[in-house]
Amino acid sequence: MRNIEHIGIAVKNLEEANKTYKAILGSEHYKTEEVETEGVSTSFFKIGESKIELLAATKEDSPIAKFIEKRGEGIHHIAFNVEDIKAEIERLKAEGFTLLNETPKPGADNKIVAFMHPKNGHGVLVELCQDKGPTTKEVYEDGMR
Numbered sequence: 001m002r003n004i005e006h007i008g009i010a011v012k013n014l015e016e017a018n019k020t021y022k023a024i025l026g027s028e029h030y031k032t033e034e035v036e037t038e039g040v041s042t043s044f045f046k047i048g049e050s051k052i053e054l055l056a057a058t059k060e061d062s063p064i065a066k067f068i069e070k071r072g073e074g075i076h077h078i079a080f081n082v083e084d085i086k087a088e089i090e091r092l093k094a095e096g097f098t099l100l101n102e103t104p105k106p107g108a109d110n111k112i113v114a115f116m117h118p119k120n121g122h123g124v125l126v127e128l129c130q131d132k133g134p135t136t137k138e139v140y141e142d143g144m145r
Contacts, residue, residue, distance in 0.1 A: 001081070001088070002081040002082060003050070003080070003081050004078065004079070005050065005051065005079040005081040005111075006050060006051035006052060006078075006109075006129075007050070007052055007053070007078055007079070008053045008076040008077040008078070008079065008127070009052060009053065009054050009073070009074065009075055010056075010071075010073055010076040012056065014032070014041050014043055014056035017054045017056070018043050018054065021052060021054065022045075025047060025052070027045065029054075030044055030045070031109065033108045034058065037105070037106065038062060038063065038064075039058050039061070039062025039065070040057060040108075042054065051109075053079075053108065053109070055076060064076065076125060077115070077125035077126065078126060078127070079126075079127035079128070079129045080126065080127070080128060080129065081129055081130075083130070084130070085104045085112055085113075085129075085130040089102060089104070089114055089128065098117040098119070099115070099116055100114070100115040101114035106132075107127075107129065111129045111130060111132060112130050112132055113128060114127070115127050116128070
């Protein structure tokens with residue numbers, strides 16, 4: 001693991017949360033993106049080397065909608081930048097951790113991602129992130145880019 005890539009924060013209203021975090025951080029978000037497969041809209045703020053990712057549900061049955069319904073708005077996950085996501089998945093499995101994704105999937109902000117079960121992280125959902133690039137095609141089961 002290289003560094004903290006971002007902290008994901010579940011929000012009910014992305015537009016309102018963008019205003020709040022603009023005021024807190026003193027800068028605009030630099031990107032919004034929808035990840036249809038996850039039923040989520042995202043917004044990113046850059047803070048030094050790290051980022052804040054705001055996540056709002058676009059579907060009532062999405063993981064973010066379920067999270068907010070159960071726990072309310074707040075920190076959803078912490079994401080770590082990794083060089084080789086497949087190797088990290090295998091390393092964590094060998095350490096006895098439960099991965100929610102044993103095969104990386106497309107994520108926001110030009111990343112491929114996998115998640116570790118929060119019960120293994122003392123209640124924290126851990127996300128592994130790898131930048132998409134020319135060699136990431138083979139990490140997808142179905143060859144998606």
